[in-house]
Amino acid sequence: FQDQAEQFFRSGHTNNWAVLVCTSRFWFNYRHVANTLSVYRSVKRLGIPDSHIVLMLADDMACNPRNPKPATVFSHKNMELNVYGDDVEVDYRSYEVTVENFLRVLTGRIPPSTSRSKRLLSDDRSNILIYMTGHGGNGFLKFQDSEEITNVELADAFEQMWQKRRYNELLFIIDTCQGASMYERFYSPNIMALASSQVGEDSLSHQPDLGIGVHLMDRYTFYVLEFLEEIHPASQTNMNDLFQVCPKSLCVSTPGHRTDLFQRDPRSVLITDFFGSVRKVEITTETISLDRDVAGFESKLPKDELATEPLKYAEQLPVAQIIHQKPKQKDWHPPGGFILGLWALIIMVFFKTYGIKHMKHIF
Amino acid sequence: MAAPLVLAVLVAVTVRAVLYRSSLAAFISERVEVASPLNAWKRVVEGLALLDLGVSPYSGAIFHETPLIIYLFHFLIEYAELVFMITDVLTAVALYLAIQDFNKVVFKKQKLLIELDKYAPDVAELIRTPMEMHYIPLKVALFYLLNPYTVMSCVAKSTCAINNTVIAFFVLATIKGSAFLSAVFLALATYQSLYPLTLFAPALLYLLQRQFIPIKLKSKSFWLYTMQYAALYLCSLVVIICLSFFLLNSWDFIPSVYGFILSVPDLTPNIGLFWYFFAEMFEHFSLFFVCVFQINVFFYTIPLAIKLKEHPVFFMFVQIAIISIFKSYPTVGDVALYMAFLPVWSHLYRFLRNIFILSCVLIVCSLLFPVLWHLWIYAGSANSNFYYAITLTFNIGQILLISDYFYAFLRREYYLTHGLHLTRQDGTEAMLVLK
Numbered sequence: 001f002q003d004q005a006e007q008f009f010r011s012g013h014t015n016n017w018a019v020l021v022c023t024s025r026f027w028f029n030y031r032h033v034a035n036t037l038s039v040y041r042s043v044k045r046l047g048i049p050d051s052h053i054v055l056m057l058a059d060d061m062a063c064n065p066r067n068p069k070p071a072t073v074f075s076h077k078n079m080e081l082n083v084y085g086d087d088v089e090v091d092y093r094s095y096e097v098t099v100e101n102f103l104r105v106l107t108g109r110i111p112p113s114t115s116r117s118k119r120l121l122s123d124d125r126s127n128i129l130i131y132m133t134g135h136g137g138n139g140f141l142k143f144q145d146s147e148e149i150t151n152v153e154l155a156d157a158f159e160q161m162w163q164k165r166r167y168n169e170l171l172f173i174i175d176t177c178q179g180a181s182m183y184e185r186f187y188s189p190n191i192m193a194l195a196s197s198q199v200g201e202d203s204l205s206h207q208p209d210l211g212i213g214v215h216l217m218d219r220y221t222f223y224v225l226e227f228l229e230e231i232h233p234a235s236q237t238n239m240n241d242l243f244q245v246c247p248k249s250l251c252v253s254t255p256g257h258r259t260d261l262f263q264r265d266p267r268s269v270l271i272t273d274f275f276g277s278v279r280k281v282e283i284t285t286e287t288i289s290l291d292r293d294v295a296g297f298e299s300k301l302p303k304d305e306l307a308t309e310p311l312k313y314a315e316q317l318p319v320a321q322i323i324h325q326k327p328k329q330k331d332w333h334p335p336g337g338f339i340l341g342l343w344a345l346i347i348m349v350f351f352k353t354y355g356i357k358h359m360k361h362i363f
Numbered sequence: 364m365a366a367p368l369v370l371a372v373l374v375a376v377t378v379r380a381v382l383y384r385s386s387l388a389a390f391i392s393e394r395v396e397v398a399s400p401l402n403a404w405k406r407v408v409e410g411l412a413l414l415d416l417g418v419s420p421y422s423g424a425i426f427h428e429t430p431l432i433i434y435l436f437h438f439l440i441e442y443a444e445l446v447f448m449i450t451d452v453l454t455a456v457a458l459y460l461a462i463q464d465f466n467k468v469v470f471k472k473q474k475l476l477i478e479l480d481k482y483a484p485d486v487a488e489l490i491r492t493p494m495e496m497h498y499i500p501l502k503v504a505l506f507y508l509l510n511p512y513t514v515m516s517c518v519a520k521s522t523c524a525i526n527n528t529v530i531a532f533f534v535l536a537t538i539k540g541s542a543f544l545s546a547v548f549l550a551l552a553t554y555q556s557l558y559p560l561t562l563f564a565p566a567l568l569y570l571l572q573r574q575f576i577p578i579k580l581k582s583k584s585f586w587l588y589t590m591q592y593a594a595l596y597l598c599s600l601v602v603i604i605c606l607s608f609f610l611l612n613s614w615d616f617i618p619s620v621y622g623f624i625l626s627v628p629d630l631t632p633n634i635g636l637f638w639y640f641f642a643e644m645f646e647h648f649s650l651f652f653v654c655v656f657q658i659n660v661f662f663y664t665i666p667l668a669i670k671l672k673e674h675p676v677f678f679m680f681v682q683i684a685i686i687s688i689f690k691s692y693p694t695v696g697d698v699a700l701y702m703a704f705l706p707v708w709s710h711l712y713r714f715l716r717n718i719f720i721l722s723c724v725l726i727v728c729s730l731l732f733p734v735l736w737h738l739w740i741y742a743g744s745a746n747s748n749f750y751y752a753i754t755l756t757f758n759i760g761q762i763l764l765i766s767d768y769f770y771a772f773l774r775r776e777y778y779l780t781h782g783l784h785l786t787r788q789d790g791t792e793a794m795l796v797l798k
Contacts, residue, residue, distance in 0.1 A: 332417070
């Protein structure tokens, strides 16, 4: 029974949230909405309810006048999967998807009049999945073709979330061009990040549908969706498998990930820790009396896990050890060659003017 | 003569020290007449702070000082006030020694010309005596040290004082006759602010005179000496510039310093003529007019060299004045330098025609500068035209001052050789006119 209890409390979270953002508008960015909706679909299927999902779509593709198949958003060219479905609940739509609103959702600095469905009401035991897609570049992500969010802003927003105890662990997935640049600047603990391409690479789209006339999905999210379709709430698949999704041969770009800020070994992190809402509820028909003496609990930790104390907010990780912030301020000194040259010249001028015979007066 | 000089130095240092401790220091250091983008102290501090943060100070458009200034202030930044007081004292002492030597030269030349009978018989009252020339060096030092312009420039810690020191040492080296030191200091002065390049001509003329080489275009010794001096000057300039490269291992300082001086991108108002003109000009004309304005500074050298080839030190004075008036970012510190030379020509007083009006113009304009600035920027009841008008008037006053001295000098020379009472061909009294 003790082993089962350990399995139960393996990860420190008690609830799951998801923030899914699509930042591009216009009909030809259909694929970004399809990306976000497919992750939404997976996340909902695995158990996270709408009340715990903040879905931000910058444009409406299903009811777009250019959509030949209205009320649908397909993810595969044979129209196999309609990710729009019957019960999509979009929280931030159209022009409400702005950098400011996104950051307000993350940090919780929302005006009191905001409705509950538009808030990220996470606490310090929440695991949050943040998925972003759109057009990006080295260090920024474009919102609505008019503004940008930079990797520094994002890192600072996550730090605010950490300091306000708004997450236990955070999984950040981004599918844009040069996506790896967006997670370069993170410095808060317990963040794992995945990106569809490295700096200098473009993320490519998958296939166009000749009937609809646009590319339907991006490659990385397409293969992630394929991977997630295999997952069910009781899966034991871990993050290492997610890192292998979409190798370079399929994706053309090189997906990247970042786990140095994450406390646990990715091998022990289940996919459902972030994508699903696996309730730690087990229904039994018999009563179990708990042993008062639980002193032997800690020594039963398996050896491959880190034998560290569970992280408490009071003792935060020393941030400076994790990342290199500003380099230590060194005072500038003129190079030795310069000083030597200058004083040699001055002495030469002095002796040229006054002659060598004065040297004996000096020495 | 050392004792009065020491006394003057002490008084000047006291005045500056008192002003440093008073609340006026902050007010003065922000005045645009005293601190220009080229020599403001704020920018030096900013540049050194950027260097401590690991960024090249020339990467923005803030810092326009040469690398040698970086080196100088890197170690002396805590003693900045002391440094500026010492530079003022050094300038004054250099000018004092220079003018002392110059007086001897003038007197010797005068004696030679009298013995050679070059002077007209009735010019006894124009001949200069050692008695009257005795106090001139002290007056020069006093004029420099106690000039309100210099004091303000020192209190504002503007690096114009360092430029002035280098030019004063150059003058001292030239008048002492050392071609090598003169070339070195001229190279340093050019390196600091580019315009002293025009002082090459008067220095060359003086040194040629001192070596008794006649200034004829066909003379071989003339060309030889010119080549020597030019070679010394250019070599020292090249050496100094290459040495500056090694301070920061980059050539960034060349566009930041010389590109800035020549292309005048910063149009903050100052007492010069560039800012207003370029503030209201269309982009596609600005290159043309920048070239015209810059040529204007260098343009007067050759005609003046031809006219004043017998009087190179006066030429030097006029040249320094022209630099201070027409340079791209003048400040009152530059004005103070040439004003320090005025006692040397005090014997021209009887020939100056407009001296009263001009001194009134200069004094009134100096007083009106802060008034109209306040009215324009703070009260809002004036506009830039008011300030520009005072700038124009001030510069016109300076130009007329220089041309007045020029006229008086030439007139005295003419009288010396042609006699005091000039008559026309029909016997009536003639009047000399500067055409």
